[in-house]
Amino acid sequence: MKKHNFSAGPSILPQEVLEKASAAVLDFNGIGLSLLEISHRSKDFVAVMDEVRTIVKRLMKLGDDYEVLFLQGGASLQFAMVPYNLLSTNGKAAYTDTGVWASGAIKEAKKIGQVEVVGSSKDKNYSYIPKDISVDSSFDYFHCTSNNTIYGTQIKDFPKVDTRLVCDMSSDIFSRELDFTKFDLIYAGAQKNMGPAGTTLVVVKKEILGKTGRDMPTYFDYQLHIEKESMLNTPPVFSIYTSLLTLQWLEKNGGIAGAEKRNIAKAELLYKEIDNNPLFVGLAAKEDRSLMNVSFKLTDENKKEAFDTAWKNAGISGLNGHRTTGGYRASLYNALPIESVQVLVDVMKSIS
Ligand SMILES: Cc1ncc(COP(=O)(O)O)c(C=O)c1O
Structure with a gap:
């Protein structure tokens, strides 16, 4: 008997997605090969990559000023990639501390540059969302966590800040309507609302990139991933394909x-x-x-x-x-x- 799965992540996926993903592991698109044993540069997989990027933009109602990436390293790697790409060498970033994941992001950013915590709910074991956040344009960006998976808190009204808005949406991506054009960068590990662990969605407004003058490890550079259409190295094909299936299911269901x-x-x-x-x-x-x-x-x-x-x-x-x-x-x-x-x-x- 199938259980009622309330797991926080990795978590429940639609049954029809599991069935289609399983079938593709055995024979992908009827080509006589498994999804797992073909080149990521084959036309069948390139079509998956193109379609998944397109569907993300369609669902989020985003235009050509945004790029969609499917990366590895989980949301945790984004804790470091965000400051590498957005925090200039003599600049500063603003963060809210709303739990274990937000403080993980703060810890990583502090290794890279100057960080100010502009709101925290640590005093009450992260049981609420700090309000009245104000961030001026002297900050390179403001980072928040839209949904705090461990504590069950969620931002209802995003602060209006005078700088770029960066958000970890790992545990509520695609779950509610938002004006996604208000965000400059959104990231989310796949393993809650999108697919199995192994890939991380990054949606980024192109114009914010390339401004820090920072040198960084090759894999960290969003611009390189954009140029290579998320195939800078071998992508996690199963996770990306299953994410596509989930997003198609979502689109079909309103x-x-x-x-x-x-x-x-x-x-x-x-x-x-x-x-x-x-x-x-x-x-x-x-x-x-x-x-x-x-x-x-x-x-x-x-x-x-x-x-x-x-x-x-x-x-x-x-x-x-x-x-x-x-x-x-x-x-x-x-x-x-x-x-x-x-x-x-x-x-x-x-x-x-
Ligand atoms: C809000 C949030 N951010 C980040 C993470 C870390 O994600 P990952 O395991 O993909 O690095 C999690 C994991 O549950 C999370 O819930």
């Missing part, structure tokens, strides 16, 4: 607007239960609650065994919270059906 509608319905269903059931309490500040990762805990630890047994018996997987927060975390990524959320809510109701 695009980002359709996903957002479903994600709101799922989140409302679960938050309503958390708020109405005296046995549970949410961990994130209400106004900053994430549509993607719902963090909560029991109000009576004596019920832990009963609750854990009940959700496991109901076929639920991946509900344990991160070790730094404890409690539970239900990840409601695009591919999770509302029926799975209903199963969880029914289990929560059954505990008394």
Whole structure:
């Protein structure tokens, strides 16, 4: 029996995507070869690369002033690539510290240049989004994390800053409608809303590149990746192809607007239960609650065994919270059906 997969990442993918990806591993496009055993420069794979870049732009409603890259090294490598490409040698960058991943980005940037933390929610174990952020044009860029996977907080209104806006959207990419033209650079590891681990999406406004005068390792240079159309070295073909399949599935199911509608319905269903059931309490500040990762805990630890047994018996997987927060975390990524959320809510109701 297929489980109800609430895992934070790698996470649930649409069943039809898994089936098509599996078929391509055996015989890609009916060419008698596996996707995994052909050249990335073959016409069949180049077509995948072209299509995936096009579909990203179409979904995000972006024009030719943006480039789409599929890189390796995870979102973690972007923590370093962003400052290498955008932070000038005597410049400074502004960051908000909203959790483990944001502080990872800050730590890397500090190795490369000057960084100011202009907002932090560390004082309350990252349970809220710092507000009233102001960043002037003396900064080369402002970096934020749109969705904090571990804590279940999400930026609803992005700060209006007087510099370039850079965002780690690893855990809410393609999950809600945003004006993506407001961003100068967006990056996201594939393994939540897009595909298996192995590739990282980078969307960058071309005009911001090439301004730092910095020398950097070849792989770090976005401009080189643009010139080589994400084939500077051998790309992770399986991860990119599966991402294409997921994005085609998304487009067929109403695009980002359709996903957002479903994600709101799922989140409302679960938050309503958390708020109405005296046995549970949410961990994130209400106004900053994430549509993607719902963090909560029991109000009576004596019920832990009963609750854990009940959700496991109901076929639920991946509900344990991160070790730094404890409690539970239900990840409601695009591919999770509302029926799975209903199963969880029914289990929560059954505990008394
Ligand atoms: C918001 C966010 N940023 C960055 C990362 C790190 O991603 P990767 O493992 O692709 O380096 C994660 C991983 O969960 C994340 O949730």
